Amino acid sequence: MLCFLVMICCAVTDGAAQHYTLQHEDVLADVAVSDVNGDGRDDICALSARGTADRGTYLSVYLSRPDGTYAEKADCRQELPPTVGGVFFAETDGAPPAEVVAVDTAGAHILALRDKAFTQVAEPRFVSLFPAGLEFPRFLDNQVVDVDRDGVHEWLVPLPHGYGLREPGREIATIGCHVAGAVAHDSASRTHLRYDFPGVVPFPWENDAYQALAFINTHTVEFVRGPDWNDLVTSEIPFKKAPERLSPTPSGAYADTFPKPPKPQAHAELHDLNEDGLPDLLVTEAQGSIDVETCTRIFFAQPGCTFSQEPDMQFVKSGAFAQPTVIDVNGDGLDDVFFFELSFGLKSMVSYLVRERLTLRLEAHLNSPHGFDATPRYRSRFTLAAPDGTREGILALGDFTGDGRMDAVFSPDGKRLGLFEGRGEELVSQEPAATFDIPPYGAAKTCDLNANRRRDIVVFEAGNKGTRDIHVLVF
Numbered sequence: 001m002l003c004f005l006v007m008i009c010c011a012v013t014d015g016a017a018q019h020y021t022l023q024h025e026d027v028l029a030d031v032a033v034s035d036v037n038g039d040g041r042d043d044i045c046a047l048s049a050r051g052t053a054d055r056g057t058y059l060s061v062y063l064s065r066p067d068g069t070y071a072e073k074a075d076c077r078q079e080l081p082p083t084v085g086g087v088f089f090a091e092t093d094g095a096p097p098a099e100v101v102a103v104d105t106a107g108a109h110i111l112a113l114r115d116k117a118f119t120q121v122a123e124p125r126f127v128s129l130f131p132a133g134l135e136f137p138r139f140l141d142n143q144v145v146d147v148d149r150d151g152v153h154e155w156l157v158p159l160p161h162g163y164g165l166r167e168p169g170r171e172i173a174t175i176g177c178h179v180a181g182a183v184a185h186d187s188a189s190r191t192h193l194r195y196d197f198p199g200v201v202p203f204p205w206e207n208d209a210y211q212a213l214a215f216i217n218t219h220t221v222e223f224v225r226g227p228d229w230n231d232l233v234t235s236e237i238p239f240k241k242a243p244e245r246l247s248p249t250p251s252g253a254y255a256d257t258f259p260k261p262p263k264p265q266a267h268a269e270l271h272d273l274n275e276d277g278l279p280d281l282l283v284t285e286a287q288g289s290i291d292v293e294t295c296t297r298i299f300f301a302q303p304g305c306t307f308s309q310e311p312d313m314q315f316v317k318s319g320a321f322a323q324p325t326v327i328d329v330n331g332d333g334l335d336d337v338f339f340f341e342l343s344f345g346l347k348s349m350v351s352y353l354v355r356e357r358l359t360l361r362l363e364a365h366l367n368s369p370h371g372f373d374a375t376p377r378y379r380s381r382f383t384l385a386a387p388d389g390t391r392e393g394i395l396a397l398g399d400f401t402g403d404g405r406m407d408a409v410f411s412p413d414g415k416r417l418g419l420f421e422g423r424g425e426e427l428v429s430q431e432p433a434a435t436f437d438i439p440p441y442g443a444a445k446t447c448d449l450n451a452n453r454r455r456d457i458v459v460f461e462a463g464n465k466g467t468r469d470i471h472v473l474v475f
Contacts, residue, residue, distance in 0.1 A: 017473045020472040022472060024046055025060070029463075030047045036061055036097055036113045037097060038096050041451060044061070044064075046062075049463070057082060060077045068450040080102050084109070085132040088141075091152055092122070092152065099112050106132075159174070160195070161174075163200075177198055178198065199215070200213060201214040201279045203278060214305075216268060219236065221270065235307050239283060282337075283299070293316050296314065296322075300312045331399065338365075340395075361380070362381075363376035363378070382430055396409035398455060406422045409457070415439075421433045439471075444459045458470065
């Protein structure tokens, strides 16, 4: 199965991108971008995999220079306690830059970068289900919120019954929500519990001083609000055929898997699609047995945080692999719904078996103040090199050329990345306008590294099979 990493990007100039190759000493586990020294420019941070017993876990930082360049080798390298399984960035003192928070099941280590060296500024102790002792430690997403809008981040600490909302020195509240668990066995035949935590979306709630929180898991959406976040509204996700419950190898935020598995054939997501401040629900599932279709239904959140029984909009695509992505396709500030469809006709199958190529269809349904287009506004069809099934192939979407149209970056030949320019209703060109000598496998993250309101790309491949280089494209 081909796994695509979708990146939502902004404008790029017509000039050539600057390509930097950052050398890393150890096996890469994960990469993130954050301003860790407070100079207003984003730095590149890398976590090392633990590997053998004599190799520790390290955090390496490549600092952005005043001219926007990066050194080949890390500017600083900090060994982390061996129990650390996750790292995130949080503003803990109300003054930039954000600190580095390394966590395990027994608490956190808060690190601040000063003069190219990290100093531990606090070590709060608390019990949690944060990952610990993983072979591949990870940067954790969606772990911080500013629920009281005071400039200091609160942390979402995973617990068996939900989340603990806390600041470094104290717990503010305990928020109950559904947490799926299962008994699992590791490679050494040891039995342990595995948990799959719901995704979290903060949002403003009427005149409340504090932000409300929405939790989404495999079967329900839970809205919590109020001064103690104990006002709960639960809605069942309206699957036509309910997916199976959590398996012993969960795909949630704390699973010891890398890379992340693809979306299941039945899944749901939360996005504010009509810009009313409330998270709306997208439900996607395959239906049929022979002539399989994929149906994506949109349910707009109603006042009181409920959903109607019937969808407000739905899109039906042929095949079982039409996955939606919520992005702003045309730059009007509204999120559109974009579909990737793998073609499995006779011609496509011959191309895959003989040429190791896959046919991909792209379709975009635009959003407007009047709602979504029922039929795709933009369509495109092209072929790309098929990965060998053991590595992720990169497909990046966005306006890389600065003309207001969405472009695409993927591999035309399985050896390098290519830039395919936006062409209006054709969506993207059939031939690359530029190529980059970057391996087209692994993961990628986007950010505005040089603060010029254009998105840049950081490409890396984690794990023992990956390279130790980090590739940076600055536009």
